[in-house]
Amino acid sequence: MKGAVLYKYNEPLKIEDNLQIQSPKEGEVKVKIVATGMCHSDINVFEGKTPVPPPVIAGHEIAGIVEEVGPGVTRVKPGDRVVSAFIHPCGKCRNCISGHENLCETFSAVRLKGTMMDGTTRVRLDGKEVRTFLGGGFAEYAVVGENALTVVPPEVDLEKIAVLGCAGLTGYGAVNSAKIEPGESVAVIGVGGVGLSVIQLLKASGAGRIIAVGTKKWKLDRAIELGATDVVNSKETDPIKAIKELTNGGADVVIEAGGNEETIKMAMDSVRIGGRVVLVGLPPVNAMIPFRVASIVRNGITIIGNYGGRPRIDMPRLLDLVRLGKYDPSKLITGRFKLEEINEAVKLLNQGEAIRSLIIPD
Template sequence: MRAAVLFNYKEPLTIQDIQIDEPKDNEVLVQITATGMCHSDVNVFVGATPVPPPVVAGHEITGVVKKVGRGVTRVKEGDRVVSAFIHPCGKCRNCISGKENLCETQASVRLKGVMFDGTTRLKLKDGREVHIFLGGGFAEYAIVHENALTVVPNDIPLEKAAPLGCAGITAYGAVNNAKIEPGETVAVIGVGGVGLSVIQLLKASGAGRIIALGTKKWKLEKAMELGATDVINTKESDPVKTLKQITNGGPDVVIEAAGTQETIQMAVDGVRIGGRVVLVGLPPVSAQIPLRIASIVRGGITIIGNYGGRPRVDMPRLLELVRLGKYDPSKLVTGKFKLEEINEAVKVLEEGEAIRSLIVP
């Protein structure tokens, strides 16, 4: 099969013919229809998320099941599926206690670029192993653990469902963990795929005022289209001062979806006394971000780390919201690229001119 392989950090991807093995126990071979391009993939390409090359990234995957391994019960051949970026083992302490988004087994292999058994299913023609990042969707086929997969109803186009695999399920987890009460004021920092999904889900959940903060005028306009009631361009005004002024002391909740030192500090400084901050954006693995602890303690601020949602529980709910028209992942898609055009998609994303590009093999 063909795949977009990274051989060295900060170098272009190359299209290679590589070998893909048969699925093992509880694994599924998926023929890929579309894979969304996320900033987390770019972090792999530049070495900020140091999965060892050669590696195939891509984790917002939709496709059709072509073959199932022994013991698979969740899907069958011919099913149309979406894959979450979280692949729960279903057996570790967190999985069995209802926190499968924090699967300890996946956490142990995530940066190694291998499956649960410590090996990969991809090889170059010379026999070298090729690693994967959360699925390896920038290819024609992928091997995925069955617990990451959800069957997509026939009335939802597969391409439309692709952003659910990361942007959608991450946003769902953030809104769910924030425990939004009807009418609460919520600020969303970052208006990329996750932030714009958060805004749609906040509207669906009954939040009151929804304030989007970002730097790109066209993305802020998109935020208003999708449910934001107010926007703040953080390049044109002091965001914390403006946020506190227009909300009379700060929002009840701030959901941070950009993952930089500046935006994380903005979230903590901008929330009201007694408020909640949900951290969603992922900075580079090596980043250490200082916070003013005294202001957090004196302000009684709750900081919640959120790593996505639960694939087997939350993905079916997301799909139902899509069917009902309360969440539209296709509104995030700003372009489609063939597999051999993938470096162009990377460039557009790095320049801030894309929300979600689909790579369609």
């Protein structure tokens, strides 16, 4: 098997041609990969900000075809066209059985270790373990838990929907957790794959004014195309002042998808009294970002942390939105790269010149 392996943080990925992938164990599925989207969470792994121990294969927005299933698998069968979520629920822990499988306790315990649920890996190189991050999709094959997978209808292009696995599912979870009422004003801070997904889903949910905040004009133009009513370039104007002027005092809801100290503080300062702030952007794991707690308390601000949607419940709904034309994940795709070209895709994403690039193994 061929795959892109990270051996050391902040160094280029190396393409290995002789990786060995094991057969899936109980509850697991081997997928032949058609396309994998590249996300900033992958970049965080490459830079050590999300410190999965190398050697590791990243890539978690996976679309492909089921090649082999392990014992006990019932949700998919060989030949099925599937999309994988970045969340791999066990289906058995307290959170999973109570309807919160996006917060699976079993998966949470191994997520940053780069292993399967049993603490081992399925990829080897010269007899040594290679870890995988949330699936390890930057390769020709991946082994994932069956509960991460959703069967894709035959009329839907697999490449088109690969980014549902994170950008789409995270956006869905953010909008769902915000409990948007029709006509409410919403500011979306960050117009990458997640932010642009949020904007499309806000439009579908009946939000009123949708304000996109970012630093790249071409991305803000894309936001208008996908449903934003207003845009604010935070490099050219004071974004907090602009949001408050547009909403007569502050947005009802602010969804923060940037994941850094500046954008998180911006979210806290641009929501109206009694409003909600939904945090979905992921800063480095050890980041400590101070809040002005007194103003949050006095203003009755609700802060919601959201870690994506529920794969078995929300992914089918996302696919229905795609089929109905209410959410178009292909609008997030700005490049298509062979596996051997993956370091160029990393560079473009780091420079802010890409939204989502697809990595194609063949």
